Amino acid sequence: MRIAIIGAGATGLAAGYELTRRGHGVTVYERSEEALGGLAGSQTVAGAVIDKFYHHIFTSDADIISLIGEAGLSDSLVWKNAKNGIYCAAASETSSGGRIYPFTSPADLMRFPELSLLSRARTGLAVLRAKSVGDYSRLEDVSARDWLIKTAGRESYDKLWRPLLDSKFGEDADGVGGVWIWNKFKLRGSTRRGAGAESLGYLRGGFGVLYGRLAEIIRSRGGRFMFSEVTSVVAEPGGGLSVTAGGERAEYDKVLFTASPAELCQIAALPPEYAERARAVKHKANVCVTLVTKKRLSDYYWLTVAKPGAPFVLFIEHSNLFPDPSFGERGYIFLSRYLDSSDALFRASDDELAGVFFDCLGGIFPDFTPADVVDYRVHRAEYAQPVAGLRHSERILPPETALGGLYLASMAQIYPEDRGQNYAVASGRAAAGIICGGRTVK
Ligand SMILES: Cc1cc2nc3c(=O)[nH]c(=O)nc-3n(C[C@H](O)[C@H](O)[C@H](O)COP(=O)(O)OP(=O)(O)OC[C@H]3O[C@@H](n4cnc5c(N)ncnc54)[C@H](O)[C@@H]3O)c2cc1C
Structure with a gap:
């Protein structure tokens, strides 16, 4: 079969890996080469490679651990015991004077x-x-x-x-x-x-290493990558589907879409009832600052910031748990906030956002000043976290969409578990099995 996969995140690459393993012809579409790995892709900051958004896995994440093994990367998987904490603001509304408590x-x-x-x-x-x-x-x-x-x-x-x-x-x-x-x-x-303590896993060099390796394997089996945004998926009168990206149209027997259901509705003409269901699951956006400091700020890995009105709510000092020789003495820190994509903070410029975040950071760590910043990057994701409300099971879309031959495997379908790379890998491989005519993969 000729199969198009839209999205080269964990789901799309796991599906591509599985479909090429089964001998199918696969083309993976992704917006740009830098977007490979999707939310779990990597970046280079101050000379070190690290995830764009913080990631770790759990010892119970069997599907991704198994895929890491199949990709020959088990030796790069490290497990560490995390030290977590909670920052509680002072009872008065002053910007400082709160306390950090261990919460591991x-x-x-x-x-x-x-x-x-x-x-x-x-x-x-x-x-x-x-x-x-x-x-x-x-x-x-x-x-x-x-x-x-x-x-x-x-x-x-x-x-x-x-x-x-x-x-x-x-x-x-x-x-x-x-x-x-x-x-x-x-x-x-x-x-x-x-x-x-919790035992958390990380792939040396970032999880992007896994996704880069999967792309290599897919290519070595004859799969192709098209780095261009897909603008339409159309059912052809004679059967099959056509996919248009960068002005080029190509025909496929099956198409798998791996981003949010709302984004699928923007490129495929789906019946109104299906589109209504697809748009019903709300997603939170995320802004995440990767901050490199001259020296470490804490001895914690993960700090929840319980301070009303704080611009970021998670402080993750990645270099404390997963240090890398390329970090040197520097601290590699993520400051994260989930919010609506309509929020002014989501749309703020990188400099404005960093200014607001660094002010708040100085309230939590009085020794921190902007002069400690070696470099920083801001990443934004519009579809970062589905909101699973009451009776969410009734809202889950099946992998088969209302358009014959078009399939959906997205974060919004993961339930009762919450989104995560492990479930993305499992759903990508399961979708491959369904496309090939069965409901099971193993
Ligand atoms: C802040 C944050 C922290 C997280 N922490 C963890 C963690 O600690 N551990 C963990 O396991 N998971 C974590 N996750 C979740 C994890 O990143 C996701 O579950 C996983 O990466 C989702 O992969 P995916 O392939 O389903 O989706 P995505 O990564 O969103 O991939 C979808 C891809 O589709 C592409 N795409 C969309 N539309 C088109 C189009 N029209 N044409 C071409 N390409 C298109 C997008 O560019 C994107 O790359 C975190 C996520 C966030 C946001």
Whole structure:
């Protein structure tokens, strides 16, 4: 079969790898060569190669670990125990004076002084309770907010969980379904060894190394890459589909689209009922600053910033957990914020954005000044995080679209798990299996 894959992110490349393994002729379309790897692609900053958006994997991420092995990269996969924390702003509205608390293990929760002893105990029990839920459908009718207030208590929700939910979903936080938080508790537990720290995995040189290797394998099996934006997918009267990119039209037996359902509607003429469903799943955008500093700012890997009104809500000092000789003494840090793509901050210039972020950073780390900045980059993703609301299972689109021969494998279909490279790889390979006429891959 002649198959077009639109998108060379984790999903598209895993699908291309699987389809060429099965002997099919594949053309992968991506907007530009620099976009290879999609959200999990790499960049070069201050002489070092690092992800554009921070990434790690979990010990339970079997699909990506297996693909890393098949690509011959197992030796580059490193596992480390993360030190996580939470920055709590001072009770008064001053810009400084907050505190950082370790938040890595259950013992850290039990010592967390911002909560009463009762709230700490209730929070621990809530986590255990969530992990014991086998059938997630029970949590489909309740919001994460209501479930947390009921099980962990109001104080715990206000001081701990609300900042965490806000950090990911902003004003959509209240509508996020209970299944999302259930899945987070389950996943984080699965990558923890005993009562200790989480074990997190990273690919030396960034996950872009995996995606570059998959592209090489696809090419070596006769697959092609077209670095141009696809502007239309049309069903041909005689069967098959045509794909147009950069003014060039080519015909295929099947087409797999791997970006958001809303983007698919922009390039394919789909029936209105299907298009309405496709546009119904909201996505949060993300802005992420990669900041290189002369010296390290903390000894944490991951810090949630629980400060109302803070422009970024996650501080990730990547170089603390996954140092690389090319970093030298410098700190490689990500500052991240999920928001709506209509938000002024998403549209702000790189300099404006960096100015606002660095001001806030100085409030958290009083020793930090802009003079410490060696370099920085800003990356924006319009479709960064699907919002899984109540009864989300009813909104999941099937892999077969309303147009014969056109398939969809996107982050928005991953459920009850949340998006992530592991599930992207699994869904890309599963889509390849479906395109070839079966529902299973292995
Ligand atoms: C801030 C952030 C942090 C994350 N952290 C982690 C983490 O720690 N661990 C983890 O495993 N995952 C993490 N993820 C999630 C992970 O990056 C994604 O789940 C995964 O990369 C999605 O891959 P994908 O191929 O499905 O989508 P994408 O990477 O979005 O790829 C889709 C591709 O399609 C292309 N495309 C779209 N339309 C067209 C068109 N018309 N023509 C040509 N090309 C087109 C796009 O350019 C894009 O490259 C994170 C994501 C973000 C945003």
